[in-house]
Amino acid sequence: MHRIIALIMLAIVGLSSLPAQADTSSELTSLQTSIQHDVALLSKTHGELTNFTEYKIKQNTELLHEKLKELMAEPDLNKEMLSPIIKSHLIFIGKVDNYFKTKIATLQGQLGKGDDNKIMMQLSMLEAERDQQLQAYLDVLGWAKTLGLNTGDQTAQLTKNLIARADGFNSFVQYTQDKLKQAVKEVSLAGKDVTAEQTLNVTELKERLSYASSSLGVAIHLLDILGQDTADMKETLFKSSGDITQDVLNIDVASSLFEQWLTSAQNYLIENGPGIVFKLFIFVLILVAASLIGKAVQKLVRKAVSNSKLKFSVLLQEFFISLSGKATFTLGVLIALSQLGIELAPLLAGFGVAGVIIGFALQDTLSNFASGMMILVYRPYDVGDLINAAGVTGKVSHMSLVSTTIKTLDNQRLIIPNNKIWGDTINNITVEHQRRVDMTFGIGYSDDIEKTEKVLKEIIMAHPKVLKTPEPTIKLHTLGESSVDFVVRPWAKPEDYWDVYWDITRTVKMRFDAENISIPFPQRDIHIYQESV
Structure with a gap:
């Protein structure tokens, strides 16, 4: 109540200096009269009527700002008439900003003396109101510059204040994020035994993080307009808006995130009607460019990984090539979506939920993927x-x-x-450069062993695909039931294995026949004894 009265009194001081100029004089005077009347009425109202009166004062103040905005947008701008109005309004805005600083400092001084969570929420809401005031302040500075008024000192001071404000919120957002993660972890560990106090703490921290992120976003936007570097703060803001806690596993939260994204997209289409065609063109252009760049990146990566010195496996080469192209295109899609004004944080959060669901549904496929990664790394x-x-x-x-x-x-x-x-x-089988061909040949017990060894050696040494080193092995191996068995073990290249095996087997049969070396059938001697009765 007192804060609103103080603001309105400042507004009255500012408005009292507005000159009555031509067509705008009556309208501005009417707004001034209405605000003065409502301020006087505030001291006599109670309950819901007080709330209504406060709301009406706020609406009229915003209407004043809109009227000035319309006047500044007119093609036949009357600088002589508007200059004193804007100068007076600029003084008023500056006084309001000082009031906000005082009020915020007073609330901060109460921390540690009462309910800190309640005070922090009051601070967050007060900072949100100050965000609107700072945006209005920058608008009025722009109008003053258009009218040729000297605003250098005020712009420099506003820039300094915004930098300090953004830096403070940047740290506060990170601090609140850490506190929220810890609170969520405690709730998760408590399970069914979670207390109402723990749940309330998580809710309050989320609200506080939302307010702080919003104020940081406003400060970043205003600093961007003033030409300041805000890259680090944007990174913090993105992490804040994209932070995913365990709550996204809840289907209601996932649905809420999707609805938030859908609502944002609908509002964008409604509010930006005429410009949507151009932005869609930019969207498609970025996608086409991302596709072409992705293909170019794939070609460069293909040349790099196919370098013989790197000795990458074909699977590893294809992995890097595919990953580079898809990553480039995905980045292009995200950039294209951002050009449409779509908030990426809810979208990425939705993808996270979908990823968890798909992960459960495709456990076998993920097992194959993990095995593929092991094959990629160890290259068997x-x-x-x-x-x-x-x-x-x-x-x-x-x-x-x-x-x-x-x-x-x-x-x-x-x-x-x-x-x-x-x-x-x-x-x-082919990983080694040499492979041994194992063969066994049997001859009859009456055949010449030395002659057989000589024939086998000649056959082995004459074959063009048998390697000279290691030397082949030709040895008498076993004395079987029906034959005397030789082991023949030449060496060949893996790709020549079966050619050597089949050629030598054929040649051995033909040479044994020519040399009268028998290849016995399985046989058994039966001895019959007769006993006389």
Whole structure:
């Protein structure tokens, strides 16, 4: 009550100096008379009538500001008539600002002497009222500059005050965020035993953070108009508006965030009708540019990661290439959305809720993704390798973070989830440059062993795909039931394994036949004994 009376008395002082000029004189005088009448009425009213009178005074004061704004926008601006009005109004606005400072200081002095939470909320609401006053102050300074009035000292002082105010709110927002996180953590730990006091504390801190963030946003906006650097404070404001607590897991809160975004979008379309077409054009232009830039970034990354010195796997190369392009385009989408005036904080919060829900629904897919990341990091195989994994043997034809495509030796294409491969033994057949070919050949007990060794050695050494080093092994291995068995173990390149195996097997059969070396069938000697009765 006293604060409003003091403000209105200041308004009366300011308005009493308004000159009666032509067509505007009667209208401004009428506003002055109305405000004076309502101020006098305040001391005689009670209850709801007092609230109504206060509301009416506030409306008339705002109307005065709008009238001056209209006069300043007229094409045939009457500087001679408006200059004294604006100068007088500027003095009034300055006095109101000083009153706010005094009132805020008085409230701050009461901290620690009563209910601090209640006092902090009163301070927050008072600061919100001062935000409106500061915006009006900057408007009037702009009008005064247009009229050629000297406002250098006042502008410099306002800039200094705004910098100090923004810096204070910047720190206060960070402090409140930390307090809120701690309060939410305490509520979470309490679970069903949470107290009403703890819940109220979280609610009050959220309201306080909302007021503080709003005041910081106003200060940043005004400093931007004055040409000041506000990058650090904008980062704090973004973190504040994008801070996600455990409450977003509640479907009601998620719905509220979505409704907030939708309402913001609708209001934007209604209020900015004529300019929406141009902004949509900018939106599409940014998306097209982001797409082109994303493709260009992908090409640069592809050249960088394909450098032979880096020795990246194909999966890792594709991962970086895909990530760079998508990240660039996503950043472009966010920038484009910001150009439409859409608040990103509620949108990102909604994505966070959706991410949690999708995460529960796609647990198996996320398991495959995690396995794909492990394969990406440890590189047990790469595209083109011949592997045996998950009970399948074949060549890797394609890899992703979710699955691996294998083309079997009989030309079947199998797509195997990565968690099946990573959770099993992985045999990379082609990772080594040499592979041993294990073969066993049997001869009859009556055949010449030395001759057989010589024939086998000639066959092995004559094959063009058998490696000279390591040396092949040709040894008499076992004396079986039906045959004398030789082990033959030449070495070949992995890709030549089956050619060597099949060629040598064929050649051994043909040479054994030519050299009269038998390859016995399984046989068993049966001895029959007869006993005379």
